[in-house]
Amino acid sequence: MADMVSMAFRECYHGAPGPAFLEIPRDVLDAKVPTAKARVPLPGAYRASTRSAGDPAAVEKLADLLVHAEKPAILLGSQVWTTRGTAAAVELVRALNIPAYMNGAGRGTLPPGDPHHFQLSRRYAFSHADVIVIVGTPFDFRMGYGKRLSPDATVVQIDLDYRTVGKNRDIDLGIVGDAGLVLKSVADAATGRVDGGASRRKEWLDELRAAEQSALDKRLPHLRSDASPIHPYRLVSEINDFLTEDSIYIGDGGDIVTFSGQVVQPKAPGHWMDPGPLGTLGVGVPFVLAAKQARPDKEVVALFGDGAFSLTGWDFETLVRYDLPFVGIVGNNSSMNQIRYGQAAKYGPERERVGNTLGDVHYDKFAQLLGGHGEEVRDPADIGPALRRARESGKPSLINVWVDPDAYAPGTMNQTMYK
Structure with a gap:
């Protein structure tokens, strides 16, 4: 049994980190076995380093x-x-003056306001770039399984797991x-x-910054909307303004x-922590528990x-019992709205509400x-003050914000699975 437990921990770190299941x-x-016959591995003594800097020839290329x-x-x-x-x-x-986009736990690699930090112009960049480097993330539905990358670009993929490299889309260079x-x-x-080509990139970065600003300008009315029910863009904008340097954000x-x-x-x-590309809903409260235990500061x-x-919310009581304060916000539209959009798009409005409508729960x-x-x-004007009161309360908290059930995120509407 001890050997199998050791093997499970090794598998967690083999290739891309992930869970292992041992029954x-x-x-x-x-x-029971006599202690003289039991071999309990020393902590860490069953690990082997798997860190690789990649093929030197591929790195040079x-x-x-x-x-x-x-x-x-x-x-x-x-x-x-x-x-x-x-x-x-x-x-x-x-060093090379390259515009960078981030997803998943990679968010925060560059701080907001950094000249190389880009967020809203990714589709434009991937349609116009001549070299695209994808680091540590698969060609999944978030990138249209690779179809959103320009067919004329040289595509490079870097990943811990060789099985992910080149999956769903051909690449020009893969580095494990x-x-x-x-x-x-x-x-x-x-x-x-020759300065790494950095001096030639100013026009390219300016082009992307203009695309970034254009996308922001289109969303600005929603980000500042005073409508009720509250537009989700207004809610997340208020949350972004509320975060500090020490705030771990969980979605x-x-x-x-x-x-x-x-x-x-x-x-x-x-x-940054989120449910991952498969949308494993219900991770929020467990993530809060783990984050507050690991980083109480x-x-x-x-x-x-x-x-x-609603999937794991009862463990809110665990947070209260262990005195683990956090600021929680529920964007409440009484719906599983991502599922609702997909059903409306594929099956029409008459089947839009099948199995995805929830009650008006006062969380x-x-x-x-x-x-x-x-x-x-x-009222959207009350979001900021409510967040600050939750912070000052020193308790686990939930701000129940009623958001517009008929507003969908562009990312939801553009997902390949709903086409």
């Missing part, structure tokens, strides 16, 4: 591609954080290795090569988290869809019932 039958679990590219772009995925490769990623994009080590090796290989939901992904910008690496701010919160009263802080918000 121990009851008769084995309850059995990528450095050459980036030095000579006119319009490069890079997407920094979750593995940049899980490999603790933040510093290497920042060094690379700044630790994101941080590979990016550091590429930056070193490009050092001193748990479908459509509401898709809205937040376009607006909320964590201030530092390791400060950090503020935790969590945004839930009402459907997502603020639920929080109060369990000993936490709870408030209801219907």
Whole structure:
């Protein structure tokens, strides 16, 4: 049994980090063996280093591609954080003057306002770039399974797992290795090569910044909307303004988290957690519990869809019992709205509401019932003050915000699965 437990931990770190499942039958679990015959591995003594800096020839080739590219772009995925490769990623994009986009746990690699930090122009960049580097994230539905990358671009993929490289879309260069080590090796290989091509990139960055501003201008009316029910863009904009340098942001939901992904910008690496590309709803409360236990010095701010919160929300009582304060917000539209949109798009309005309509649950009263802080918000002007009162309460909290059920995130409407 000890060997199998050791194997499970090794598998968690084999290739891309992930969960391992080990089932121990009851008769084995309850059995006894003499301690003289038991071999219990020492902590860490069953681990082997799997960190690889990639094939040196491939690293040199990528450095050459980036030095000579006119319009490069890079997407920094979750593995940049899980490999603790933040510093290497920042060094690379700044040294070579490359616009960077981030997803998943890679968000926060570059701080908001950094000249290489881009968020809203990703589709434009991927349609016009001549070299695209995808780091530590798969070609899944978020990128149209790779179809949203220009067919004329040279595409490079870096990943811990060789099975992910080139999956769903052909690539020009694949590198299997630790994101941080590979990016550091590429930056070193490009050092001193005609300033790394950096001086030629100003026009490209200006072009992307203009596309970024254009996208922001289109959303600005919603970000500042005084409508009631509250527009989700106004809610996530208020949350973004509320975050501090020490705020860990957790998103748990479908459509509401898709809205937040376009607006909320964590201030530092390791400060973003979400359900992942498969949308594993219900992770929010467990994530809050884990984050507050692991980083009690950090503020935790969590945004839930009402459907997502209902899956594990009773553990709010656990947060109260263990005195783990956090600021929770429920974007309440009484619907599983991402599912609703998909059904309307595929099957028509007559089947839009099948199996995805929820009750008008007052989650603020639920929080109060369990000993936490709870408030209801219907006026967008009240969001900011309610968030601040939740922070000052020193308790686990839920701000129940009634949002417009007929507003859908662009990311929801553009998802391949709903076409």
